[in-house]
Amino acid sequence: MKHGIDYSLYLCTDRGLMTSATIEESVEAALKGGATVVQLREKDCSSREFYELALRVKRITGGYKVPLIINDRVDIALAVHADGVHIGQKDLPCKVVRAVVPPEMLVGVSAATVAEAVQAEADGADYLGVGAMFATSTKTDTRPVTMETLLAIRQAVKIPIVVIGGINERTLQAFKGTGVDGIAVVSAIVAKPDPEAAARELLRLWKM
Amino acid sequence: MKHGIDYSLYLCTDRGLMTSATIEESVEAALKGGATVVQLREKDCSSREFYELALRVKRITGGYKVPLIINDRVDIALAVHADGVHIGQKDLPCKVVRAVVPPEMLVGVSAATVAEAVQAEADGADYLGVGAMFATSTKTDTRPVTMETLLAIRQAVKIPIVVIGGINERTLQAFKGTGVDGIAVVSAIVAKPDPEAAARELLRLWKM
Numbered sequence: 001m002k003h004g005i006d007y008s009l010y011l012c013t014d015r016g017l018m019t020s021a022t023i024e025e026s027v028e029a030a031l032k033g034g035a036t037v038v039q040l041r042e043k044d045c046s047s048r049e050f051y052e053l054a055l056r057v058k059r060i061t062g063g064y065k066v067p068l069i070i071n072d073r074v075d076i077a078l079a080v081h082a083d084g085v086h087i088g089q090k091d092l093p094c095k096v097v098r099a100v101v102p103p104e105m106l107v108g109v110s111a112a113t114v115a116e117a118v119q120a121e122a123d124g125a126d127y128l129g130v131g132a133m134f135a136t137s138t139k140t141d142t143r144p145v146t147m148e149t150l151l152a153i154r155q156a157v158k159i160p161i162v163v164i165g166g167i168n169e170r171t172l173q174a175f176k177g178t179g180v181d182g183i184a185v186v187s188a189i190v191a192k193p194d195p196e197a198a199a200r201e202l203l204r205l206w207k208m
Numbered sequence: 209m210k211h212g213i214d215y216s217l218y219l220c221t222d223r224g225l226m227t228s229a230t231i232e233e234s235v236e237a238a239l240k241g242g243a244t245v246v247q248l249r250e251k252d253c254s255s256r257e258f259y260e261l262a263l264r265v266k267r268i269t270g271g272y273k274v275p276l277i278i279n280d281r282v283d284i285a286l287a288v289h290a291d292g293v294h295i296g297q298k299d300l301p302c303k304v305v306r307a308v309v310p311p312e313m314l315v316g317v318s319a320a321t322v323a324e325a326v327q328a329e330a331d332g333a334d335y336l337g338v339g340a341m342f343a344t345s346t347k348t349d350t351r352p353v354t355m356e357t358l359l360a361i362r363q364a365v366k367i368p369i370v371v372i373g374g375i376n377e378r379t380l381q382a383f384k385g386t387g388v389d390g391i392a393v394v395s396a397i398v399a400k401p402d403p404e405a406a407a408r409e410l411l412r413l414w415k416m
Binding site: 046047048049051072073074075076078079087089090091092093096097100 | 254255256257259280281282283284286287295297298299300301304305308
């Protein structure tokens with residue numbers, strides 16, 4: 001699973017923003033619409049709840065042969081044999097995560113500067129999430145990454161890059177010539193009345 | 209480290225209750241007073257902060273040759289090579305934890321019933337924390353375990369048991385004839401003006 005991953009449309013879940021009744025419904029709609037990677041992010045539940053949800057979501061992503069990536073919680077990723085784990089700059093250091101997960105597990109890292117991106121690649125990251133590209137309602141603690149920084153990161157590292165933060169059907173156009181591998185979205189799918197149609201349209205526009 | 213552990217005086221940290229300026233000071237005072245196990249519990253910080261704190265506390269416990277056990281977060285335990293991890297009934301299942309940590313890592317489980325205790329032992333737990341024995345300010349979501357249940361648990365399992373929940377210099381007397389291996393305390397050490405003296409006195413009274 002680790003190599004040859006299609007990062008085109010990378011879904012991040014958000015329980016607080018979704019229009020669906022459950023995370024599972026939200027994920028399945030996005031998968032039907034063509035999402036190519038799913039990242040599960042939960043902050044306010046017990047470890048047991050996160051684990052049980054991750055098991056249920058993995059059954060769904062597995063049915064679509066789409067990788068499931070767990071946000072922050074390396075233990076949950078290990079427990080459910082997720083395809084990957086995604087860590088931010090406030091989570092465990094990439095080098096430490098790499099040492100405790102099996103080699104076949106994807107490790108993604110959030111990077112907002114060239115230094116962070118280069119460090120992550122050196123520490124064994126498999127891909128980068130670069131952003132936030134725009135100010136968004138889901139991440140209020142970050143300054144937008146400039147297009148100049150994104151292009152410098154793209155030049156500085158060889159690993160795949162997804163852009164995140166304020167990516168939607170309009171803003172995605174700006175990233176087509178940048179050499180990034182995909183777009184990561186939260187509200188542009190999960191907050192839409194029809195997440196399946198939203199995912200399908202995002203993928204169509206990105207591949208156009 | 210795994211075998212021959214002295215469970216006599218098992219300290220659980222609590223940032224909100226401690227009189228010391230830092231967790232490190234609180235732990236070191238307890239160790240000077242004779243604490244034989246330290247469990248680090250953090251709920252409201254980033255994974256990076258928990259990781260860095262755990263590294264610092266491990267340097268202290270290591271100096272006293274006392275095992276460091278991480279509460280709930282198996283990933284933090286793995287990342288800092290802690291001596292153990294302690295899981296409650298709302299954390300990852302014991303069997304799953306056992307499968308992702310190295311065999312030499314201690315796995316402790318909170319149990320409040322005979323069924324939970326027997327299950328934990330069958331799933332590979334190395335010791336049990338049984339409680340809460342009394343209603344306490346640190347755990348408001350649990351009903352006290354009766355002395356009858358404690359004795360039934362002691363009969364039902366072979367692994368070491370520490371009692372927790374409202375254990376202090378007065379209440380500890382009730383557990384001397386029960387066959388449990390130690391007392392686990394939070395506020396009876398960390399909330400005291402002199403945590404070192406409090407630990408020393410608890411250990412003296414327990415061993416008397």
